[in-house]
Amino acid sequence: MHRVEEFSHAGATLIAERRGHGERVYLLVHGIGMGRAVFADLARHLGDGEVIALDLPGYGEAPEPARVLTIERMADLVAAYLRERVDVPAVVVGHSMGAQIALEIAVRHPPVVDRIVLVGPTVDPAARTAPRQLWRLLRDIAVESPRVIAAGAREYVHAGPRIRAKFRAMLAHRPEDVLARAHAPALVLRGEDDPVAPPDWCARVAATLPDGRLAEVPDHGHETMIRDAAPAARLIRTFAGEA
Template identity: 80%
Template sequence: MATVEEFAHAGASIVAERRGSGTPLYVLVHGIGMGRSVFDDLAHHLRDGEVIMLDLPGYGEAPEPRRVLTIERTADLVAAYLRARVGRPAVVIGHSMGAQIALEVAVRHPRVAERIVLVGPTVDPAARSAPRQLWRLLRDIAIESPRVIARGAREYVRAGPHLRAKFRAMLVHRPEDVLARAGVPALVLRGEHDLVAPPQWCRRIADTLPDGRLREVPGHGHETMIRDASSAARLIREFAREG
């Protein structure tokens, strides 16, 4: 049975959907223009523990904040929710822009995240501009299934009129500047054909993290956790239970 709750902190709100119980505790953080619904399949495959899926401020069912949050402030909000409503360390899994948030949670709130998983992480410094990021995303989407395209389009519409400002907040964040400060085990996960998070960028992330490792999901692109998430979930489960 799932429970859904809204949590407000410092002028912004998230919506959290909780499923299952026990350990590990998985916290799923979506990417730009998305919402928690894109994680339905992944959550199904992570039934070995409790899963919390988030709608970030202004996405999914979460209300628009008065001002678009930075990546750092969004990480602070996620950490505040986990401290107030959960009270135990989590495996924080971020997809795309969500990987930037998961990274900042580990850097800024190390007691909240015991491990992090960065799936299709943005923003590659070699393409830190809106046109380059959009071009990579459009090329990646072109090879995805109609189901992924339809779900993504629906969530982008729900993301509201401030999507450009949200995109800008993603682009100005520099994950490469804080990677070395993430003192928890980290898994960098990319789809074999991911054009948004190319292999050289993901390798750089894994090598810069103090305790990082890189894995690829064969036959998938950037939306590896949306279209048939079983392979990604298997790698995440193995990582979460490492000694």
């Protein structure tokens, strides 16, 4: 049974879709231009426990805030949701921009986090410009399936006309400056063919985290959790102690 709820804090609102029950809680945080719908396949494969997928403010069905939120402010909002609506520390799974948010939650609000999973983490400092990020995204999309392209297109439409400002907020965040302060156990997960999160950057992220490790999903790109999420789910469940 799915439950959908709104949560507001400091002038911004997110939407949370909750499914399942149990002591373990997975919280899924989407990337730029996306929404909770892209996690449908991953949620089905995450096994026992509760899975919570979010629409961040201005994405999916969540209303636009008065001002585009920084990565830090989005982390504060999600952490407030976890404190008020979730009884146990969560396994926070962030994809792409969502990995930046998951990282900041672990740094700024460690009590709400059991561990973090950074899937296809952005932003690689070697490509911290809009043209370079867009070029990497286009390279990834060019080899994806029609299902992935269609899902992404729908979500980008939902993200609305302020997508450029949201993109700037993502690029302004510097994950490399805070990695060493995230003490929760961390899994850095990348698709083997992901041009957005290249291997040298992901290896640097895993090595800089105090308790980090790196894993790859063969034959997948940046959208590894949209197209056939089962391999990623197995790695996440093993990391979380389920298997």
